[in-house]
Amino acid sequence: xxxxxxxxxxxxxxxxxxxxxxxxxxxxxxxxxxxxxxxxxxxxxxxxxxxxxxxxxxxxxxxxxxxxxxxxxxxxxxxxxxxxxxxxxxxxxxxxxxxxxxxxxxxxxxxxxxxxxxxxxxxxxxxxxxxxxxxxxxxxxxxxxxxxxxxxxxxxxxxxxxxxxxxxxxxxxxxxxxxxxxxxxxxxxxxxxxxxxxxxxxxxxxxxxxxxxxxxxxxxxxxxxxxxxxxxxxxxxxxxxxxxxx
Amino acid sequence: xxxxxxxxxxxxxxxxxxxxxxxxxxxxxxxxxxxxxxxxxxxxxxxxxxxxxxxxxxxxxxxxxxxxxxxxxxxxxxxxxxxxxxxxxxxxxxxxxxxxxxxxxxxxxxxxxxxxxxxxxxxxxxxxxxxxxxxxxxxxxxxxxxxxxxxxxxxxxxxxxxxxxxxxxxxxxxxxxxxxxxxxxxxxxxxxxxxxxxxxxxxxxxxxxxxxxxxxxxxxxxxxxxxxxxxxxxxxxxxxxxxxxxxxxxxxxxxxxxxxxxxxxxxxxxxxxxxxxxxxxxxxxxxxxxxxxxxxxxxxxxxxxxxxxxxxxxxxx
Numbered sequence: 001x002x003x004x005x006x007x008x009x010x011x012x013x014x015x016x017x018x019x020x021x022x023x024x025x026x027x028x029x030x031x032x033x034x035x036x037x038x039x040x041x042x043x044x045x046x047x048x049x050x051x052x053x054x055x056x057x058x059x060x061x062x063x064x065x066x067x068x069x070x071x072x073x074x075x076x077x078x079x080x081x082x083x084x085x086x087x088x089x090x091x092x093x094x095x096x097x098x099x100x101x102x103x104x105x106x107x108x109x110x111x112x113x114x115x116x117x118x119x120x121x122x123x124x125x126x127x128x129x130x131x132x133x134x135x136x137x138x139x140x141x142x143x144x145x146x147x148x149x150x151x152x153x154x155x156x157x158x159x160x161x162x163x164x165x166x167x168x169x170x171x172x173x174x175x176x177x178x179x180x181x182x183x184x185x186x187x188x189x190x191x192x193x194x195x196x197x198x199x200x201x202x203x204x205x206x207x208x209x210x211x212x213x214x215x216x217x218x219x220x221x222x223x224x225x226x227x228x229x230x231x232x233x234x235x236x237x238x239x240x241x242x243x244x245x246x
Numbered sequence: 247x248x249x250x251x252x253x254x255x256x257x258x259x260x261x262x263x264x265x266x267x268x269x270x271x272x273x274x275x276x277x278x279x280x281x282x283x284x285x286x287x288x289x290x291x292x293x294x295x296x297x298x299x300x301x302x303x304x305x306x307x308x309x310x311x312x313x314x315x316x317x318x319x320x321x322x323x324x325x326x327x328x329x330x331x332x333x334x335x336x337x338x339x340x341x342x343x344x345x346x347x348x349x350x351x352x353x354x355x356x357x358x359x360x361x362x363x364x365x366x367x368x369x370x371x372x373x374x375x376x377x378x379x380x381x382x383x384x385x386x387x388x389x390x391x392x393x394x395x396x397x398x399x400x401x402x403x404x405x406x407x408x409x410x411x412x413x414x415x416x417x418x419x420x421x422x423x424x425x426x427x428x429x430x431x432x433x434x435x436x437x438x439x440x441x442x443x444x445x446x447x448x449x450x451x452x453x454x455x456x457x458x459x460x461x462x463x464x465x466x467x468x469x470x471x472x473x474x475x476x477x478x479x480x481x482x483x484x485x486x487x488x489x490x491x492x493x494x495x496x497x498x499x500x501x502x503x504x505x506x507x508x509x510x511x512x513x514x515x516x517x518x519x520x521x522x523x524x525x526x527x528x529x530x531x532x533x534x535x536x537x538x539x540x541x542x543x544x545x546x547x548x549x550x551x552x553x554x555x556x557x558x559x560x561x562x563x
Contacts, residue, residue, distance in 0.1 A: 082283075093306060
């Protein structure tokens with residue numbers, strides 16, 4: 001058992017992938033590494049129908065053990081924070097469920113507990129959600145159709161940082177965009193404790209047409225491996241739990 | 247568009263019986279009352295008594311809210327939030343398990359509807375009540391979080407403000423669980439989203455502001471300037487404006503302090519007696535004095551013009 005850091009990839013896109021391996025397959029692979037994949041599909045504010053390509057959004061997220069939402073650009077801020085928090089709770093609940101199974105015997109989960117007992121378990125889940133360390137890699141689709149939505153994305157990410165920054169736990173964020181110029185993704189912001197004033201980091205425009213979501217996700221995975229673990233430990237009220245996938 | 251994955255709104259038809267899996271109580275759905283971030287609230291009937299029943303796919307959120315309600319029900323000397331009556335699971339006919347909790351059904355007016363019906367003078371009184379409740383809540387170690395008119399209700403005789411949705415209630419020191427941008431100080435760039443008393447006081451100030459701007463307003467390029475403009479533009483807000491401004495800019499350390507200040511402002515005699523003739527307010531409708539002043543000067547101008555006309559005509563005769 002060691003102190004856990006929750007790791008997430010947050011994919012923000014507006015269309016279907018059309019190059020490289022199946023993003024859902026890559027997403028399953030990432031999940032195996034103990035990293036959750038959340039996906040947000042962004043619609044134009046005047047878009048009335050849901051484009052077909054966005055079905056992929058749910059597949060990628062469920063393969064990655066994460067949460068997905070399809071929203072209008074104007075609702076992005078609230079959604080980004082909701083998706084991140086919900087995925088954190090899900091992951092922690094998964095871990096707590098595992099612990100419960102060890103204590104209560106197999107096949108037991110929170111659903112099998114009477115509502116009175118759930119309250120206490122939920123207290124623990126919430127406490128962990130507040131105090132655990134969190135790493136979020138944001139992967140933004142910057143293909144031509146996204147250009148108009150990038151200011152909203154920027155605002156939503158600053159807002160996410162504000163929300164998570166209020167937790168006692170530590171945060172680290174990194175922002176990557178895809179498709180990149182030479183490689184599948186390009187780094188816009190390297191790992192940092194908070195996101196502020198990032199207006200200048202989004203590139204003007206990348207060539208339209210290609211959306212290599214699968215390869216981009218795969219490269220994003222390597223960005224976690226390269227970063228050192230958050231070493232600092234808290235001396236008081238340390239909470240230990242096992243990370244999923246270990 | 248809502249989530250396309252798992253629709254957070256659960257549609258239960260009126261007349262449906264909901265049977266609790268654990269406690270075996272039965273509730274008959276009467277109608278939908280509304281829905282929050284994580285579930286739908288229904289009016290239901292059990293043993294010839296009306297209750298409010300919140301149901302959700304997300305067991306975790308239901309459990310969290312139940313925890314909050316339990317904690318609030320234990321606070322002495324104040325009735326914070328509706329009282330909790332039951333928590334259970336319901337297995338639908340399709341085999342899905344949904345979680346729900348049952349609480350006291352509070353019947354009343356929405357805040358803005360109440361004020362426009364009963365008169366503007368009630369705003370101050372309801373705000374004072376709210377500050378008392380917030381103080382009790384803060385003393386107990388919690389922050390309301392998602393404070394907005396939609397989560398409040400005014401019950402009748404005697405009029406009393408009550409909380410109907412405590413889904414955003416967060417322990418002091420943690421990150422605010424649920425918020426609505428317009429009422430969130432973080433959105434306006436006026437503070438963090440850490441749960442502390444000042445967070446609620448900011449939201450309360452915004453609740454008071456929105457009574458006169460029911461359509462709310464955009465934050466604009468300079469949010470602070472926007473807030474100040476909106477605050478000073480509205481004549482009816484002037485008696486509260488020093489308090490609202492202090493709450494917006496985080497000057498109060500506690501609800502008690504804000505309550506005392508608000509009380510002082512509401513009970514001191516107005517300085518200029520000539521202007522203080524109280525008109526019955528029409529919140530939401532703009533009564534702009536500038537507008538009247540312009541009409542007045544236009545009238546005077548017209549009369550002068552008429553006189554000079556008559557004068558000219560007489561001269562030419």
